[in-house]
Amino acid sequence: MFLAMGVLYWLKDSPPPFQKPLSEPVEQKRIPAQKSPLKSxxxxxxxxxxxxxxxxxxxxxxxxxxxxxxxxxxxxxxxxxxxxxxxxxxxxxxxxxxxxxxxxxxxxxxxxxxxxxxxxxxxxxxxxxxxxxxxxVMTLNITELPNDYDEALWYLKNKGGELSPFKTETKKNADIAFGKIVEAWALRSEGKVIVAIPDTGIDIYHPDFTELNASDLSQQKLTIEKTHIWKNTAEIPDDNIDNDHNGYVDDTLGWDFFNIDNDASADLNFLEWIDENVSENERDQYKEQLKTDEEALIKEASHGTHIGGVIGALSNNQRGIPGIVLNDIEIMPLKIGSISIIEETDETTNQTTKKLGYSLANSIVVAEAIEYAKIMGAQVVNLSWGSTGASQTIKDSIKNAPNMLFVAAAGNEGKNNDTTPYYPASFQFNHLISVAATDPKDTLASFSNYSPKLVHVGAPGRYILSLKASLRDIQDADSFQKNEYIYMSGTSMAAGVTSGVAALVYLELLEKNTPNDKKTDPGEIKFALTQSARRLTSLENKTTAGGIIDLYSALYLINNNELPTYVPEQFPDDTVAISASDQKEDKTFNLGACGFIDTPTSSHSSGPSSHQLIGFFIPFILFLWIFFGIRLFKKHV
The missing domain is CATH 3.30.70.80 (Peptidase S8 propeptide/proteinase inhibitor I9)
Known part of the structure; x- marks a missing residue:
């Protein structure tokens, strides 16, 4: 008995090795629409x-x-x-x-x-x-492709043939549903899902995200008629009060964690920024740089907008593109990067470069954004950025948000993440899925990282057409009519595509859960995506699933109760193993195209504490005390 007591005392502060972590209560700002327990x-x-x-x-x-x-x-x-x-x-x-x-x-x-x-x-x-x-027959207004579908959207429905303007051949059905995107959308469940995008900001008033009241706009008023942008309804706009007591004032449409304000839109007014933030004697050199680099900066500034469009652009509005989620989506803008003067020193060559750039974020900014997404009720978080440095701060922030699925880009170095880990994609959690990029021919993109152990699935990531951010000015009503689009390639885009698919899988799993328990374990979403992946020769031994995501198959398996039972995976170690020479705490992450270099963070041990060791010896001390006490008692009696 005493031995058992001592062992229990020793173990009481040790983490249970096989226990699934309990989910923390999260304040839900949105309640998904509930449907009948019967599905057609x-x-x-x-x-x-x-x-x-x-x-x-x-x-x-x-x-x-x-x-x-x-x-x-x-x-x-x-x-x-x-x-x-x-x-x-x-x-x-x-x-x-x-x-x-x-x-x-x-x-x-x-x-x-x-x-x-x-x-x-x-x-x-x-x-x-x-x-x-x-x-x-339930008509879901999807008897054919949406009226804003474009042939360039090969990742939705690949019809084969040449993809202009790149003059590259595509392969029929090399898309996210193997040619069955319409059937997949027909299977989807209704509801509402929030996808958080910590990135370079989002062009909130892009016409393919938000429809504004035209008459009010002419009077310099922004009245939203329809939008896929998340709104914090517990906050009163522009009253300079933190109405919902979440620590952020007037965060009605997300938050800028980089500049610490409530403007989460993409920064595009480069000239104005230079005039306001650069010393007078340096302004001319950066304005000169803009003449050659402005388009590249606009592309970087559009990174978050582009990903948001892939996931949740307005559909059937006869313009641009439809987002993967169609109608049941709220995009939560979380800006973690902005315009900066970037001064970078190469320790190997001792050379320093200094230029106007976009979108550097550090570990703290990223962690704050993840925490915000958690407390504000997001279900999916898109991580289209990363570093070769293993930030424990970011790892802990992901670990402490078990109610959200994290979708992470595998990286654009064309390397094996087993030997050259890329983070956060290489962190191992049941609620994190790492994504490689495929091209229109159903092969692994030449730039994509891969790993048979740490990268889980592939998804379209080359020549992806989506929204481009534009500069909008309330003094110029016409600026709100700019409806621009851009092609981008990268595992960033593959992660965005996967986040859109994951959002629909989340709604489907939510629908299948019992009425008394509507929460869905994010690990189930990941499990459904990997189990339903369409096998590709090019992804064998390159991803754990050996294939590309398949929205139709995932929804079909869930609908027909054909998914195997989900069992959370047990990971052996929760620390980040690094060398002592690489112990730097504050990490930076290049957000532009997922080609990121950084240094790792410090590790920590997880051995037993001193009081746990003392607890281990308590039963033996008690045993000896009782044993010799009895013998002494008998001797005197």
Whole structure:
């Protein structure tokens, strides 16, 4: 007994080696729309392949399956009673949900039509039947590709042929759904998902993110009619008060963690920035630099906007592109980089360069953004940046946010992350997925990092068309009509594509969970993405899944309960192993195109503390004390 007590005392402060970490309570700012516990059976069948489905469209324009009906029974009706009804009306029972009382029947169309059998059932006035109706086809406004689809969006639906303006050949079905993006969208569940994008800021008022009231805009008022940008509804705009007590004042549309203000939009007014932040004697040299570097700076400033567009651009608005998530998305802008004068010294050559650049962020800024995303209720966080330095600060911030899925770019050095780790993509967590980039030919992109152990899946990342940030001025209403787009390549883009797919998988898993527990473990999302990945020869031994993400397969497996049981993986070590010579704490991350170099951070040991060691010897001390005490007592007696 004493031995057991001592062992328990020794272990009480030790982390359980096989226990899944408990999720911290997160204040939810958004509650996903709840649906009926039943999902249309038609959607599953129509998307399952060659099985033929007959549909009837009546004079009212209603569309339903020609040989099925739905009957609603009083809750608690036994299966035997339901089967008796089937016999009475010569029906075949397909499915019965006893918790809701809803049954699905197949009828013999040579005997009755749908309307005839419904009339017969209604006339029977069975005491346990509440209603009977056709099995309506749910039209989700996706009978074809959205009206803002462009042939250049090969990553959504690759039709093969040449991709202009790059004059490169593409491979048919080399996309995120193997040619079945429309079917995949038909399978998706409704709801609302928040995707946080800590990046270079987002062009919040890009017309493909936000539709403004035109008349108000002419009066220099920004009245949002429709948007896919997240809004903190607990905060009152521009009152200079932290209404929701989260530590950030007027953070209605995200936060700029780099400049510490509430403007999370991309910085593009380079000339104004130079005039305000550079000494007078240096301004001319940086303005001269702009003449050659401005386009590159705009591209870097557009990095976050581009990724946000891939994930959640407005759809069916007859402009630009549709985002992968279509309609159920809120993009949370978290700016962690901005315009800077970058002075960089190469320790090897001892040479120093100094220039106007964009988007440097340090570990603290990144960690603050991740913490913000956590407390404000994001479900997915896109990490399209990184470093070869292993920041423990960032690792801890990810570890302490187990309710969010982190989607990390694998890096653009064309290296094996097993031998040259790239972070945060190389951190090992059940709620972090690392993504390599593929090209329009279904092969690993030449620039992409890879790893059979640390990179999990591939995703389209070359020649990705999406939104470009523009400079907007409230004094110039026309500036809000700029609707620009740009091609970009990189594992940054692959991570963005995966974040969009992950958001839809999250909604699907949420729908499948029990009504009493609507939380979805982010590890389940990662598990669904890796289990459903489409195998590619080029990704064998390059990723753990050996394939590319497949939205259709992921949603199909979830819909049909064909996913294996998710078991969280146990990782052996929670420290960052580095050499003593590389112990620097504050890390910087280049956000522009995921080609990042940095130094690692310090490690820490996890051995037993002194009081744990003392606790280990307590039972032996007690045992000896009792043993010799008894002998002494017997001797004197």
């Amino acid at each position: 059976t038609f959607i599953k069948k129509i998307a399952s392949g060659p099985k033929k489905i007959q549909i009837v469209k009546n004079s009212k324009g209603e569309r339903y399956i020609a040989d099925e009906i739905i009957v609603g029974f009083i809750v608690g009706t036994s299966l035997k009673d339901v089967e008796n009804i089937a016999k009475q009306f010569q029906l075949t029972l397909l499915d019965y949900h006893s918790q809701t009382g809803v049954a699905q029947f197949k009828l013999n169309t040579s005997l009755y039509t749908v309307s005839e059998i419904i009339n017969l059932i209604q006339k029977d006035h069975h005491p346990k039947i509440r209603y009977s109706e056709p099995n309506y």
